[in-house]
Amino acid sequence: MEVTEVKVRKIFKTGPMKAVVSITIDNELALHDVKIVSSGEKTFVVMPAKKNPNGEFRDIIHPINSRARATIETAVITAYEEYLKTVPDEETSVPVETV
Numbered sequence: 001m002e003v004t005e006v007k008v009r010k011i012f013k014t015g016p017m018k019a020v021v022s023i024t025i026d027n028e029l030a031l032h033d034v035k036i037v038s039s040g041e042k043t044f045v046v047m048p049a050k051k052n053p054n055g056e057f058r059d060i061i062h063p064i065n066s067r068a069r070a071t072i073e074t075a076v077i078t079a080y081e082e083y084l085k086t087v088p089d090e091e092t093s094v095p096v097e098t099v
Contacts (some may be wrong), residue, residue: 009022011084045077
């Protein structure tokens, strides 16, 4: 599996959620509403989820092994960090693409 594209859709300047991105896997599958969250020293990726009738959130898509999760997290966080280097502070929602 290869993450072939990452598009930063929105940046958040405050709070733990830092960005919302879309990714493409193997130039064949698009996944939207992937979130980048920062908690203390750790930055991680949160998969799209929906709220169940009982109020709990459940991922609607997720990697099924640690290798796939690491591949996605590395590609998404790297693209986000590269995006932050290229965009002025006042800009908050310009797409970026990486391979």
